[in-house]
Amino acid sequence: MTNPHSHSAHSITSEKFISWLGRFASVIAILMYISYIAQIINNLHGQYGSPVQPFVAGINCTLWSIYAYFKEDRDWPVFWANFPGIFFSFATCLTSFAW
Template sequence: MTKERFNMLVGSIGAFIGVFVFLAYIPQIIANLHGQPSQPWQPLFAAVSCLIWVLYGWTKSPKRDYILIVPNLAGVILGTLTFLTSF
C-alpha cells in the first residue's frame, strides 16, 4: 500500500468518525428544544474550531481537502444548532 493510499484510507475513516462525533449533538439539540437547556459554550467553541478547519481545508493548495471539510462542516452546523437551542 502506498503512502498516499494509506493517508486517503486513514483520512476517510477519520472523516467518517468525525461526522459521528458531531451527530452526537442531536440528542442534546432535541433535549434543548424540549425545555431542558444545557450549557452553550462547548458546542459554540467546537463550531468555531470546526469553522477554522473548514476554511483551512477549503483554501488548501493545490486542491481542497474534503476529508477535512466534510466532518468539520457537520461540526459547524450541529455545534451552532446546539448553541442556539441551549438558551
C-alpha cells in the same frame, strides 16, 4: 542488495492507508457532530445544556473548514469532517438558551 521496487510498494501501501485513515476519521468526526442531535432534542424539551462547548466547536469547525477549502490543494477529508459540525454545533448552542 535491496529491491528497487520495495520502497515504492511501501509508499503506495502507506498512501492507501493514509487515504483510508483520512476517510475513516472524517466519518467519525461527522458522527461526533451528528451526536449533538440528542442534546438539541433535550434543549428543545427544556433540559438545557451549556452553550460553551458547542459554540467553541462551531468556531473550530468553521476555521478548519475555511482552512481546508482555501488551501492550494484542498484537503477534502478535513473539510468534510468539519463542515457538518458548523451547523450541528451552532444549532446545539442556539437551542441551549431558554427563548
